[in-house]
Amino acid sequence: MGLPDEPVFLRSNAIIEPLVDRFFAWMHIIAPVQASMNLANLQVPLLESYLQNPQVHLAASRNPALRGGYFVNIEESRSNEVADLLDGIKRDRADMLTFAAAVAEAESMLEQQATGFDLTPLYPKLPAALNGLVELAYDTNNQPSMRYIEPLVYTSPVYDRGRQSVQLSLDNGVERPFILSTPRLPGPDVLDLPRRFDHPGLDALFAARTAPTTLAALREALELDDAQAAQLATLLSDRPSLAPDRHIDSGGRIRYFGHACLLLQTPEVAIVTDPFISTDNRHGDRYTIDDLPDRIDYVLITHGHQDHIVLETLIPLRHRIGAVVVPRSSRGNMCDPSIGLYLKAIGFNVIEVDDFDEVPFEGGRIVATPFLGEHSDLDIRAKSTFIVQLAGASAFIGADSSGIDPVLYRYIRNHLGKVDMAFLGMECDGAPLTWLYQGLLTRPVTKKMSDSRKLSGSNAKQAADIMQELDADEAYIYAMGEESWQGHVMATTYTEDTYQLKQIDEFLGWCTDHGITAEHLFNKREWRW
Ligand SMILES: [Fe+2]
Numbered sequence: 001m002g003l004p005d006e007p008v009f010l011r012s013n014a015i016i017e018p019l020v021d022r023f024f025a026w027m028h029i030i031a032p033v034q035a036s037m038n039l040a041n042l043q044v045p046l047l048e049s050y051l052q053n054p055q056v057h058l059a060a061s062r063n064p065a066l067r068g069g070y071f072v073n074i075e076e077s078r079s080n081e082v083a084d085l086l087d088g089i090k091r092d093r094a095d096m097l098t099f100a101a102a103v104a105e106a107e108s109m110l111e112q113q114a115t116g117f118d119l120t121p122l123y124p125k126l127p128a129a130l131n132g133l134v135e136l137a138y139d140t141n142n143q144p145s146m147r148y149i150e151p152l153v154y155t156s157p158v159y160d161r162g163r164q165s166v167q168l169s170l171d172n173g174v175e176r177p178f179i180l181s182t183p184r185l186p187g188p189d190v191l192d193l194p195r196r197f198d199h200p201g202l203d204a205l206f207a208a209r210t211a212p213t214t215l216a217a218l219r220e221a222l223e224l225d226d227a228q229a230a231q232l233a234t235l236l237s238d239r240p241s242l243a244p245d246r247h248i249d250s251g252g253r254i255r256y257f258g259h260a261c262l263l264l265q266t267p268e269v270a271i272v273t274d275p276f277i278s279t280d281n282r283h284g285d286r287y288t289i290d291d292l293p294d295r296i297d298y299v300l301i302t303h304g305h306q307d308h309i310v311l312e313t314l315i316p317l318r319h320r321i322g323a324v325v326v327p328r329s330s331r332g333n334m335c336d337p338s339i340g341l342y343l344k345a346i347g348f349n350v351i352e353v354d355d356f357d358e359v360p361f362e363g364g365r366i367v368a369t370p371f372l373g374e375h376s377d378l379d380i381r382a383k384s385t386f387i388v389q390l391a392g393a394s395a396f397i398g399a400d401s402s403g404i405d406p407v408l409y410r411y412i413r414n415h416l417g418k419v420d421m422a423f424l425g426m427e428c429d430g431a432p433l434t435w436l437y438q439g440l441l442t443r444p445v446t447k448k449m450s451d452s453r454k455l456s457g458s459n460a461k462q463a464a465d466i467m468q469e470l471d472a473d474e475a476y477i478y479a480m481g482e483e484s485w486q487g488h489v490m491a492t493t494y495t496e497d498t499y500q501l502k503q504i505d506e507f508l509g510w511c512t513d514h515g516i517t518a519e520h521l522f523n524k525r526e527w528r529w
Pocket residue numbers: 303305374400455
């Protein structure tokens with residue numbers, strides 16, 4: 001780059017990896033109750049296991065058959081850095097580790113002493129770390145539980161942004177390794193900054209995709225030293241790379257950006273669902289960050305899984321999003337962190353919705369609709385499908401919701417009328433309970449039990465039932481994690497013989513037999529009317 005005061009833009013293939021304790025950040029390692037449990041029960045034991053035997057972890061990380069397993073993919077020569085990281089966690093995260101131990105202690109105390117009688121005498125027996133942060137309650141079957149008063153926990157020492165950091169680098173198109181289990185260490189091609197996710201300098205940086213700034217201004221906004229500013233300069237360009245057709249001036253348009261991400265547009269409004277967008281614009285086989293409109297009125301989040309709330313896409317868009325529409329949680333269940341609180345704490349404007357709540361906009365509306373299953377039978381309410389009506393068309397945004405009980409979709413149809421296009425996820429052989437929720441479990445589950453409770457969406461029969469109940473004209477299968485730029489989060493490996501793909505074929509055949517237009521989406525697709 002040239003002089004510090006020349007106009008510059010941020011390259012479209014500049015990526016940000018938001019980290020907490022150097023782990024790739026997602027809801028269950030940021031929302032403080034769940035983050036404490038994951039830190040104590042998963043991350044610390046994982047790092048300890050690595051330090052005992054780095055070579056086993058390295059070999060397992062590189063074994064394709066174990067893709068997506070919880071192994072640390074770091075060379076043994078850098079194990080001293082992992083040891084330093086672990087020491088830092090034990091030193092700086094003592095409040096979280098104490099909190100997690102208190103949860104386990106309190107749960108076993110309740111198990112023994114909450115026997116259907118008055119709970120008042122049990123409050124003094126709670127570990128001090130939980131004082132003021134939980135309410136004890138029975139359900140109507142006298143089963144006791146703790147309700148975490150989550151907004152308070154966010155103001156307690158358990159929520160400390162001090163160990164948030166970001167890594168900025170260029171996406172060189174090489175498939176990234178599975179990222180959820182390996183701490184990201186600093187590297188020569190990476191600008192590693194200890195900044196909170198809500199740091200305003202990050203918004204200044206990403207605003208430079210659509211409007212010019214200067215290196216000097218970015219340096220000040222991000223509080224960089226000379227070496228860091230030189231590294232930042234490699235992420236900048238003297239011209240923008242925005243797509244000229246990113247806005248429309250009449251009618252309606254939907255574009256599929258891969259996985260569960262859709263852009264629904266009219267001249268007046270832009271809505272993006274579950275943003276997870278490629279930054280690599282060299283291929284032409286996909287829409288990228290360059291194809292997004294300059295302003296996004298609403299982002300719709302369907303649920304909290306790590307492939308549906310993707311901070312490396314969301315943080316760069318934060319400054320141009322009007323509001324993120326999120327499903328309301330049950331407020332306080334261990335397994336059900338509030339998506340709203342989580343995103344607010346990172347600096348987003350949030351609208352929380354419940355089933356059948358509406359968000360009107362010029363020429364249309366967003367309606368939250370129920371989401372069924374796909375969460376290992378845990379009592380998780382923070383999940384929603386949506387019906388979006390715009391420019392005279394309606395689309396059902398089904399995400400991973402399943403057809404376990406298809407009658408539910410009849411209620412949606414009765415309440416909101418017929419749907420034109422249904423976007424359905426068919427990941428019908430999902431990961432087992434423990435893959436995602438192990439850290440939150442305070443009682444062990446058997447492998448057999450865990451394997452019986454998968455994170456599964458609809459199979460062919462269930463998808464067909466949904467189509468019949470919704471009375472939808474067109475079916476589009478999406479959210480399968482098949483696109484090449486998602487592997488670091490998804491760890492999916494499909495072959496021709498994969499059960500899910502066979503189920504999709506069966507469903508497509510059913511659609512043909514019933515005169516329904518249907519398609520299995522991959523990479524990119526556009527609908528215009
Ligand atoms: Fe999911």
